[in-house]
Amino acid sequence: MGQDQEHQDDSMVMIETNLDDMSGEWMGYVMDRLFETGAKDAFYTPIYMKKNRPAQKLSVLAKEQDLATILDLLFKETTTLGVRYYPVTCHRLERQFLKVRLPLGEVSVKVGRRDGVVVQIAPEYEECAMIARNSGIPLKQVFNQVQQAFRNQYPEWEVNKKA
Amino acid sequence: MGQDQEHQDDSMVMIETNLDDMSGEWMGYVMDRLFETGAKDAFYTPIYMKKNRPAQKLSVLAKEQDLATILDLLFKETTTLGVRYYPVTCHRLERQFLKVRLPLGEVSVKVGRRDGVVVQIAPEYEECAMIARNSGIPLKQVFNQVQQAFRNQYPEWEVNKKA
Amino acid sequence: MGQDQEHQDDSMVMIETNLDDMSGEWMGYVMDRLFETGAKDAFYTPIYMKKNRPAQKLSVLAKEQDLATILDLLFKETTTLGVRYYPVTCHRLERQFLKVRLPLGEVSVKVGRRDGVVVQIAPEYEECAMIARNSGIPLKQVFNQVQQAFRNQYPEWEVNKKA
Amino acid sequence: MGQDQEHQDDSMVMIETNLDDMSGEWMGYVMDRLFETGAKDAFYTPIYMKKNRPAQKLSVLAKEQDLATILDLLFKETTTLGVRYYPVTCHRLERQFLKVRLPLGEVSVKVGRRDGVVVQIAPEYEECAMIARNSGIPLKQVFNQVQQAFRNQYPEWEVNKKA
Amino acid sequence: MGQDQEHQDDSMVMIETNLDDMSGEWMGYVMDRLFETGAKDAFYTPIYMKKNRPAQKLSVLAKEQDLATILDLLFKETTTLGVRYYPVTCHRLERQFLKVRLPLGEVSVKVGRRDGVVVQIAPEYEECAMIARNSGIPLKQVFNQVQQAFRNQYPEWEVNKKA
Amino acid sequence: MGQDQEHQDDSMVMIETNLDDMSGEWMGYVMDRLFETGAKDAFYTPIYMKKNRPAQKLSVLAKEQDLATILDLLFKETTTLGVRYYPVTCHRLERQFLKVRLPLGEVSVKVGRRDGVVVQIAPEYEECAMIARNSGIPLKQVFNQVQQAFRNQYPEWEVNKKA
Numbered sequence: 010m011g012q013d014q015e016h017q018d019d020s021m022v023m024i025e026t027n028l029d030d031m032s033g034e035w036m037g038y039v040m041d042r043l044f045e046t047g048a049k050d051a052f053y054t055p056i057y058m059k060k061n062r063p064a065q066k067l068s069v070l071a072k073e074q075d076l077a078t079i080l081d082l083l084f085k086e087t088t089t090l091g092v093r094y095y096p097v098t099c100h101r102l103e104r105q106f107l108k109v110r111l112p113l114g115e116v117s118v119k120v121g122r123r124d125g126v127v128v129q130i131a132p133e134y135e136e137c138a139m140i141a142r143n144s145g146i147p148l149k150q151v152f153n154q155v156q157q158a159f160r161n162q163y164p165e166w167e168v169n170k171k172a
Numbered sequence: 173m174g175q176d177q178e179h180q181d182d183s184m185v186m187i188e189t190n191l192d193d194m195s196g197e198w199m200g201y202v203m204d205r206l207f208e209t210g211a212k213d214a215f216y217t218p219i220y221m222k223k224n225r226p227a228q229k230l231s232v233l234a235k236e237q238d239l240a241t242i243l244d245l246l247f248k249e250t251t252t253l254g255v256r257y258y259p260v261t262c263h264r265l266e267r268q269f270l271k272v273r274l275p276l277g278e279v280s281v282k283v284g285r286r287d288g289v290v291v292q293i294a295p296e297y298e299e300c301a302m303i304a305r306n307s308g309i310p311l312k313q314v315f316n317q318v319q320q321a322f323r324n325q326y327p328e329w330e331v332n333k334k335a
Numbered sequence: 336m337g338q339d340q341e342h343q344d345d346s347m348v349m350i351e352t353n354l355d356d357m358s359g360e361w362m363g364y365v366m367d368r369l370f371e372t373g374a375k376d377a378f379y380t381p382i383y384m385k386k387n388r389p390a391q392k393l394s395v396l397a398k399e400q401d402l403a404t405i406l407d408l409l410f411k412e413t414t415t416l417g418v419r420y421y422p423v424t425c426h427r428l429e430r431q432f433l434k435v436r437l438p439l440g441e442v443s444v445k446v447g448r449r450d451g452v453v454v455q456i457a458p459e460y461e462e463c464a465m466i467a468r469n470s471g472i473p474l475k476q477v478f479n480q481v482q483q484a485f486r487n488q489y490p491e492w493e494v495n496k497k498a
Numbered sequence: 499m500g501q502d503q504e505h506q507d508d509s510m511v512m513i514e515t516n517l518d519d520m521s522g523e524w525m526g527y528v529m530d531r532l533f534e535t536g537a538k539d540a541f542y543t544p545i546y547m548k549k550n551r552p553a554q555k556l557s558v559l560a561k562e563q564d565l566a567t568i569l570d571l572l573f574k575e576t577t578t579l580g581v582r583y584y585p586v587t588c589h590r591l592e593r594q595f596l597k598v599r600l601p602l603g604e605v606s607v608k609v610g611r612r613d614g615v616v617v618q619i620a621p622e623y624e625e626c627a628m629i630a631r632n633s634g635i636p637l638k639q640v641f642n643q644v645q646q647a648f649r650n651q652y653p654e655w656e657v658n659k660k661a
Numbered sequence: 662m663g664q665d666q667e668h669q670d671d672s673m674v675m676i677e678t679n680l681d682d683m684s685g686e687w688m689g690y691v692m693d694r695l696f697e698t699g700a701k702d703a704f705y706t707p708i709y710m711k712k713n714r715p716a717q718k719l720s721v722l723a724k725e726q727d728l729a730t731i732l733d734l735l736f737k738e739t740t741t742l743g744v745r746y747y748p749v750t751c752h753r754l755e756r757q758f759l760k761v762r763l764p765l766g767e768v769s770v771k772v773g774r775r776d777g778v779v780v781q782i783a784p785e786y787e788e789c790a791m792i793a794r795n796s797g798i799p800l801k802q803v804f805n806q807v808q809q810a811f812r813n814q815y816p817e818w819e820v821n822k823k824a
Numbered sequence: 825m826g827q828d829q830e831h832q833d834d835s836m837v838m839i840e841t842n843l844d845d846m847s848g849e850w851m852g853y854v855m856d857r858l859f860e861t862g863a864k865d866a867f868y869t870p871i872y873m874k875k876n877r878p879a880q881k882l883s884v885l886a887k888e889q890d891l892a893t894i895l896d897l898l899f900k901e902t903t904t905l906g907v908r909y910y911p912v913t914c915h916r917l918e919r920q921f922l923k924v925r926l927p928l929g930e931v932s933v934k935v936g937r938r939d940g941v942v943v944q945i946a947p948e949y950e951e952c953a954m955i956a957r958n959s960g961i962p963l964k965q966v967f968n969q970v971q972q973a974f975r976n977q978y979p980e981w982e983v984n985k986k987a
């Protein structure tokens with residue numbers, strides 16, 4: 010059962026670059042590579058640039074110490090000639106993983122606490138998706154069953170309550 | 173002074189293709205070429221495709237009789253291997269162009285009427301932009317001056333009134 | 336308790352217009368007016384038009400018999416000089432509204448059935464939002480409580496089961 | 499008649515979080531709650547995240563002193579497990595509200611000045627919308643009437659001039 | 662070596678539904694399931710719905726004969742209570758797959774012809790991505806090498822020429 | 825033959841403003857004016873603001889020393905009453921322009937190097953577009969011919985190699 014205290018990360022950077030001369034196919038590949046290379050998050054935002062160009066802004070959240078590695082990857086795998094970045098502070102909740110038993114299998118639930126109060130209860134997507142896929146039960150129903158089972162097995166973990 | 177009655181065009185097609193393996197630079201070029209080739213309108217919509225690909229849907233509004241010409245251009249200038257289309261009906265307002273005199277020059281104003289009632293009064297962008305650029309006056313102010321001058325010179329053309 | 340059989344509406348139209356010379360403020364107003372005027376749905380899609388213009392496509396789903404009324408509104412309240420439309424078929428689920436009792440009040444739940452099988456269980460947003468707002472309980476928690484209470488009060492209505 | 503000098507706010511923060519596991523219904527609710535809780539601005543940006551997830555980035559502009567309150571709200575009302583933020587400087591124009599009399603009622607107009615020069619003249623949306631709604635006059639026409647009446651009643655307030 | 666003549670498919674449907682009460686996580690899952698269930702294409706478009714809701718339009722291109730199957734999936738795996746659709750015609754190029762030998766392995770190239778003229782030469786993404794991943798060579802470089810090798814091995818297949 | 829060393833610019837600012845009461849036509853004009861006024865980059869991002877308003881975020885990348893000039897332009901040419909900004913660091917590749925001879929004319933190619941290793945080879949869009957337009961050859965084919973000719977004329981400049 011993992012645990013992670015609520016804390017602030019001050020040495021994070023948001024790295025951004027605008028891509029107007031690169032295929033969408035390659036963008037999907039870059040996203041995978043970024044996560045493998047240590048990015049904490051990566052996402053695309055549709056933008057419009059000069060000369061009527063629909064484009065994408067690629068944003069990468071990373072630790073400051075990983076900046077050079079991420080830049081290496083971006084220059085290597087995208088078509089950009091320049092990248093910009095700025096420091097950001099990340100505030101992360103206390104996280105705890107609890108196991109929930111379902112007839113169809115066991116699922117992890119991520120519980121998030123702010124100042125000791127439960128605020129998030131999030132079934133793990135990959136585990137729910139595997140159950141849904143194997144059983145043919147709709148994913149949305151698997152999520153609901155996990156949340157219901159969670160409330161039964163862990164009645165003390167209730168949103169909006171100290172736990 | 174041009175004029176054009178309110179009418180419906182029944183033989184129009186909306187042509188669409190999803191582009192996930194093409195540069196934004198090329199998309200800007202294609203848009204120009206489409207208008208030169210007879211497209212009535214052309215625009216891009218940001219979409220998300222499979223395999224984490226940010227992409228663009230290109231939409232082209234054209235006359236049915238121009239379908240083959242537009243397809244030729246799309247296959248030649250984009251990277252698509254397939255295009256789809258469906259018939260649409262266009263309802264267009266009666267249009268009339270009136271000249272407005274400003275100290276800085278003359279500007280055309282497009283007036284749109286629905287069942288004889290004025291509903292749109294639209295200064296021509298290109299002419300306003302040229303005045304703004306040459307005079308250094310903000311474009312928004314040029315538009316406002318044109319609309320004010322229009323109301324003075326053509327008091328009978330009032331939005332929401334028969335004219 | 337409302338009820339509505341699963342059915343197909345064949346006489347629907349999708350009405351669209353591209354807006355590149357109109358303020359976002361006015362677009363918010365138009366959306367409200369569309370629903371009041373009989374639109375079945377209305378939404379905006381960000382698009383990119385010629386001359387580097389970020390714009391919005393306004394889409395309105397309506398009954399064919401309401402087409403003229405919707406066109407009147409669009410020409411009156413937007414800046415468009417032309418509108419396009421095409422017929423669409425709507426397939427709508429059987430809908431039934433059930434009341435759920437919570438300590439904090441009663442909430443309607445919309446149940447959707449496909450071929451007699453329950454596929455959707457959707458708490459009414461406005462009622463949940465009012466409870467959340469009055470009680471200070473997070474909206475997400477209100478939704479979860481409603482879904483849990485629903486399962487207790489209506490055990491026979493289960494997703495993926497005939498009911 | 500309110501007034502507010504042109505100034506810079508240095509102790510502002512931009513707070514952001516990516517939402518890929520939360521309903522759009524709840525996002526609308528969060529936006530309302532953010533403004534009630536002291537956010538200076540709040541908006542959503544469509545983004546694409548890993549695993550083919552269309553998502554939204556929620557951005558909140560707030561005073562540094564309100565950071566903790568906004569974080570409380572975000573953790574309570576969204577599904578996020580982590581939030582990021584960075585300092586921004588806001589440059590705000592001198593603002594003055596003037597009343598304009600129309601046959602249909604009185605409307606406030608916000609005038610913005612940069613270095614003493616008028617650059618913005620903005621009719622208040624809510625007041626215009628109420629007049630439009632009550633009178634049936636198109637909103638765009640109400641805005642135009644307000645701007646015309648403003649120029650008649652306050653000829654000294656002209657865009658691009660010291661006033 | 663596959664081959665497929667240029668042709669038109671007239672019995673296609675575009676199926677659409679607006680999703681404002683469903684998680685992005687689930688949307689990623691639905692996309693995978695749609696392709697497995699026979700959809701010819703599926704994509705998401707960011708839209709804005711009433712009540713300040715950022716949402717997604719899901720679009721599915723399918724054969725008319727697969728309509729019921731796709732509707733089953735959409736009602737089961739999304740939260741929608743209603744789906745709309747309309748017929749579209751698809752024009753597809755003649756396709757031929759050719760093998761290109763690289764030092765790093767063999768890659769398929771899809772050639773598209775319009776009226777017998779080569780218009781597209783597209784290296785297969787999955788094969789290029791595997792080579793890039795295994796070799797550490799940037800994906801963009803793999804694509805370029807494939808295109809160069811293609812021109813050497815198949816000089817008769819030149820864009821803009823009959824072949 | 826221009827050259828520019830790989831370097832970091834630390835005194836850059838990202839300037840942003842949200843536009844919900846301004847026409848798309850005017851936004852296209854502002855973009856042109858921004859580049860003429862010294863902006864290093866400028867782009868629009870579709871966002872959703874309060875009161876159901878689809879809007880655009882305008883982002884301008886500029887040197888810190890140009891901040892006041894850019895603010896002047898933004899307040900003059902947009903409808904905004906407030907603008908925000910924050911410092912960013914830009915990491916730019918070493919750039920070198922090389923001339924490539926084609927039967928149809930000469931084209932510049934921008935080569936980007938990271939730590940002395942070639943990572944980008946980018947034909948100049950404007951020059952390729954002019955050749956495409958004059959010759960009727962598809963733009964994509966012109967780009968491919970330039971890249972092929974580049975490899976023949978400059979075999980020592982190879983992606984992923986020191987050069």
Ligand code: NI
Pocket residue numbers: 016017018101
């Ligand atoms: Ni940490």
Ligand code: NI
Pocket residue numbers: 029030
């Ligand atoms: Ni470029």
Ligand code: NI
Pocket residue numbers: 179180181264
């Ligand atoms: Ni016509």
Ligand code: NI
Pocket residue numbers: 192193
């Ligand atoms: Ni493809």
Ligand code: NI
Pocket residue numbers: 342343344427
């Ligand atoms: Ni019906």
Ligand code: NI
Pocket residue numbers: 355356
């Ligand atoms: Ni126009």
Ligand code: NI
Pocket residue numbers: 505506507590
């Ligand atoms: Ni202030």
Ligand code: NI
Pocket residue numbers: 518519
């Ligand atoms: Ni997650």
Ligand code: NI
Pocket residue numbers: 668669670753
């Ligand atoms: Ni076919």
Ligand code: NI
Pocket residue numbers: 681682
């Ligand atoms: Ni709903």
Ligand code: NI
Pocket residue numbers: 831832833916
């Ligand atoms: Ni520099």
Ligand code: NI
Pocket residue numbers: 844845
């Ligand atoms: Ni405003």
